[in-house]
Amino acid sequence: MNRLLAPSxxxxxxxxxxxxxxxxxxxxxxxxxxxxxxxxxxPNISFGLPVVDAIKRKAKKPLDVHLMIVEPDRYVDAxxxxxxxxxxxxxxxxxxxxxxxxQIRNAGMKAGVVLNPHTPVLLLTDILAYADxxxxxxxxxxxxxQKFIPETFNKIVELRSMIDKRGLEVLIEVDGGVNxxxxxxxxxxxxxxxxxGNAVFKxxxxxxxxxxxxxxx
Numbered sequence: 001m002n003r004l005l006a007p008s009x010x011x012x013x014x015x016x017x018x019x020x021x022x023x024x025x026x027x028x029x030x031x032x033x034x035x036x037x038x039x040x041x042x043p044n045i046s047f048g049l050p051v052v053d054a055i056k057r058k059a060k061k062p063l064d065v066h067l068m069i070v071e072p073d074r075y076v077d078a079x080x081x082x083x084x085x086x087x088x089x090x091x092x093x094x095x096x097x098x099x100x101x102x103q104i105r106n107a108g109m110k111a112g113v114v115l116n117p118h119t120p121v122l123l124l125t126d127i128l129a130y131a132d133x134x135x136x137x138x139x140x141x142x143x144x145x146q147k148f149i150p151e152t153f154n155k156i157v158e159l160r161s162m163i164d165k166r167g168l169e170v171l172i173e174v175d176g177g178v179n180x181x182x183x184x185x186x187x188x189x190x191x192x193x194x195x196x197g198n199a200v201f202k203x204x205x206x207x208x209x210x211x212x213x214x215x216x217x
Contacts, residue, residue: 002171002192002193003187003192003214003215004030004031004171004192004193004194004214005028005029005030005031005193005194005196005210005213005214006029006030006031006032006033006064006173006193006194006195006196007024007027007029007032007033007195007196007197007200007201007206007210008033008034008035008175008195008196008197008200009021009032009033009034009035009055010033010034010035010046010197011197011198011200011201011202012201013201017054017055018058020201021055021058021059022058023206023207024059024061024210025058025059025060025061026207027206027207027210027211028207028210028211028214029061029210030061030062030193031061031062031063031064031085031086031193032055032059032061032062032063032064033064033066033175033195033197034047034052034055034063034064034065034066034084035066035068035141036048036052036065036066036067036068036069036079037068037069037141037142038068038069038070040069040070041068041069041070041090041092041093042068042141042142043142044142049075049078049079049082052065052079052082052083052084053082053083055083056082056083057083059083062085062086063083063084063085063086064085064086064088064112064173064193064195065079065084065085065086065087065088066088066112066114066135066175067079067087067088067089067090067093068090068093068114068141068142069093070093071093072089072090072093072094072100073089073094073096073099073100073103076100076103076104076107076109077107079109080107080108080109084109085109085110086109086110086111086112086132086133087104087107087109087110087111087112088111088112088113088114088133088135088173089101089104089112089113089114090113090114090116090141091113091114091115091116091119091123091124092116092119094113097113097127098126098127098130101113101127101130101131102130105130105132110132110133111130111131111132111133112131112132112133112134112135112173113127113131113133113134113135114134114135114136114137114141115134115135115136115137115155116137116140116141117137117138117139117140117149117151117152120155121134121136121155121158121159121162122158122162124159124162125162128162128163128166128168128170129166129168131170132169132170132171133170133171133172133173133193134159134163134170134171134172134173135173135174135175135195136152136155136156136159136172136173136174136175136191137175137176138152138174138175138176138177138178139175139176139177141176146176146177147177148176148177148178148179148182149176149177152174152176152186153185153186153189156172156174156186156189156190156191157189157190159172159190160172160189160190171192171193172190172191172192172193173191173192173193173194173195174186174191174193174194174195175195176195178194178195178196178197178199178213179196179198179199180199180209180212180213180216183213183216184216187216194213196209196210196213199213200213
């Protein structure tokens, strides 16, 4: 099982973004996680294409971009051009999810599908083979610093079973309230990738926190 860590730049200090990017580059983190919010699908607005493009020019690790937006299919090529390596779309925002995942792959990116806390993993039965990653939201999307929803553990176990029984190579990513206290249980449940925002950027030693989140036993 993989143990990848993707610090979420939504929690970074935007007045010192270049410094934060340099820290992630020098750390044991594997990806940069970027949350794109439109104020429509979620009740918040984060940042858009120009910021993604600027981050890409400094980042030495893959950009894991999560679109919390309506009509994500309209922006697949734009985020590819801005530098996204992995592009994940919300299950709840896609009327034609199969087509959108194919569109992402055809654009040369890894394709991810995201489940909100209320969305059952069984709804992915017919789509898993077309995804490279499933992101399980462990908080309601839109804001950082929320409390982890404990039912997430059961969803991860169920999803891990679905993937393994079919022999698929689909990563399970978890985002929301991830920290030192629950990281080990998330890995044991079957998660491959943990997204950590406040746990990393609000800690006294972010580099050490990243190391601990990856190596925790």
